[in-house]
Amino acid sequence: MRPSGAAILAAVALGGCQDAGEADARHAAGAAMIDCSLGGAGGFGRDCSMERVEQGGASFVIVRHPDGAFRRFELGVPGYGLVTADGAQQAEVTNLGGYVEVRVDSDRYHLPVSQ
Structure with a gap:
């Protein structure tokens, strides 16, 4: 199920829920955990960070991995809502209620949806 563009845009409204001790030095300041x-692992861990950036009139979400790798997603793309901004693999987005699951290749991310 593909959530609407508005739902995806709402997904990246970052709240102030992060403890300062949670953030790792490898993650950008102000990013939410x-x-x-990653890599087809079976379970999820609070190991990645997410930040929203505006660039050239477009909105992006950057998800950073603990090893320094990252993925960029563009928001508000007509007909899609969220697409992979870099690379050939496209994002698959599933609305799971309070969050969306974004899958690219063997990596999966849970992005929060704000009301």
Whole structure:
């Protein structure tokens, strides 16, 4: 199920829920920690960070992995809502109620949806 563009845009409204001790030095200041499952791992851990950036009139979400790798997603793309901004693999987005699951290749991310 593909959530609407408005739902995806709402997904990246970052709240102030992060403890300062949670953030790792490898993650950008002001980023929120999110659950992710990398490289086909079976379970999720709060190991990735997410930040929203505006660039050239477009909105992006950057998800950073603990090893320094990252993925960029563009928000508000007509007909899609969220697409992979870099690379050939496209994002699959599933609305799971209070969050959306974004899958690219063998990586999965849980992005929060605000009301």
